[in-house]
Amino acid sequence: MTTPPTSSGADGAERNDAGGAPVRIGALVPLTRPGWTEAGRHLLAGLELGVSEVNDVGGIAGRPLELVVRDTAADPQRAAAAVDELADLGVAALAGEYHSVVARAAAARADAFGLPFLCSSAVLDALTDEPTERVARLAPAQSHGWRAYADFLLGAGHHRVAVAADPSVYWASGTRVLRDHLAPREGTVIDLDMRALTPEAVCDALVDQRATALLLLVGHPEPAVPLVKAVRADQRLTGVLLGAPAGQPEFHEWVAALGVDGAAIPFLRYLPERLAPLGVRAEAALRERLGEAPSFVAFEGYDTVAVLADALRSGGADRARTAASWPRLAVEGTRGPIRFSRTGDISVWQWAWPPVQVADRDPADLDRFRVLHTG
Structure with a gap:
């Protein structure tokens, strides 16, 4: 009860x-x-x-x-x-x-x-x-799941990855995990500070920096929803992957706000196949x-x-x-x-590890999830 x-x-x-x-x-x-x-x-x-x-x-x-x-x-x-x-x-x-x-x-x-x-x-x-x-x-732990996400990005051919981030210990920690994992593999993380940029300015930065992926390390619905809509509407960014490692697309609110624009955005979820x-x-x-x-x-x-x-x-x-x-x-x-x-430097008792997936919503069926990577 x-x-x-x-x-x-x-x-x-x-x-x-x-x-x-x-x-x-x-x-x-x-x-x-x-x-x-x-x-x-x-x-x-x-x-x-x-x-x-x-x-x-x-x-x-x-x-x-x-x-x-x-x-x-x-x-x-x-x-x-x-x-x-x-x-x-x-x-x-x-x-x-x-x-x-x-x-x-x-x-x-x-x-x-x-x-x-x-x-x-x-x-x-x-x-x-x-x-x-x-x-x-x-x-x-974030370092475990987000390294799996970085492996997914590399496997999909993304080596210039932009992160649109709000100020937060959580987002900063995630960015650090991505950078530390990508750098030895010739990957680059490009920081975009959402305190200073509009969605349109983010689109311009993606073009200028030749980024092939943009990760949404931001709150929902603001500024995530207008940012997704801006990138999807910009013809210069047709081939840019949008990603949301924190898992926002898992939830119905994401689909309700974005419809098909919210599909094909890979995120982390902790389920077995x-x-x-x-x-x-x-x-x-x-x-x-x-x-x-x-x-x-x-x-x-x-x-x-x-x-x-x-x-x-x-x-x-x-x-x-x-x-x-x-x-x-x-x-x-x-x-x-x-x-x-006890696992690595983690200070608490840890289940090491739950199953980790990188998944997205199928543009042809928004209620269907596609598993893209496991780690």
Whole structure:
């Protein structure tokens, strides 16, 4: 059962016959602007489905599992305040969040409270400043996924790649990953600062710099939508590839805003080419909840609860014991077996790795996704 974004509510727990006080999970989700609300809706649907299925089989040692949902609205300060509140409410663990900068703020506060946090969707490598035992992550690190995207670009013959970027730690980190991966392979990254350029000026810069690809490291709908429309309408740029590694074209809002102009724009998604039986069953249930095909973010939400339920069972809902369980967990997720380890310079427990695809929407059928590369 999911509580309203501004209330912890326990009415669902009171109706549950499993017995015992509910085990509460705090859930951080972007549900209002400027957050990516469609991603938040999919993430929440996955979390809710996971909780429902855990309770259908007896909850956590006979105690019902309950979500206490807070809307982050893509605001790091709001997320940090929500963590403070949730910790005071006695949640056993923290879950969720889509936006990397927001998840980073939440991770710092959770670590300070000794609160285990399983990050569902944020990919920024430096999720915490220092290594911590309390934070784990399902989504791949940005350096892993974006290197796969760079490999796709090189394989498609793109060596002069422009990035139209808003100022952000997340976008800057992604640009650095691309540049570090492309440079040794005779690739060049051309920076276009969207604080100073109109969409029309970006088109002129692409021609002047002889770029063959433009990556949209910007917010949606502004300035992504007018930028796509400008490039698509410019006859000088017919052969230029548009890309959106952060995954915006995954969601229906993208198609609603752009129509066929939003097709053939490769993006990263974290799904296998073929779902296992658990994934197939979850996909059907998520489709029913959402009224549309679930994105990879919905699967991340479902897998988050599956992992946390296993951790809470082994830890007895004790925060310290739950956090200590990350390296011992082995959970069958919708997208494959999930285990956590220490990986490279990443400061949190990491699933290494979820499946990674570069995909796009088929111009002939906007509801169909084409897998262009796996990594």
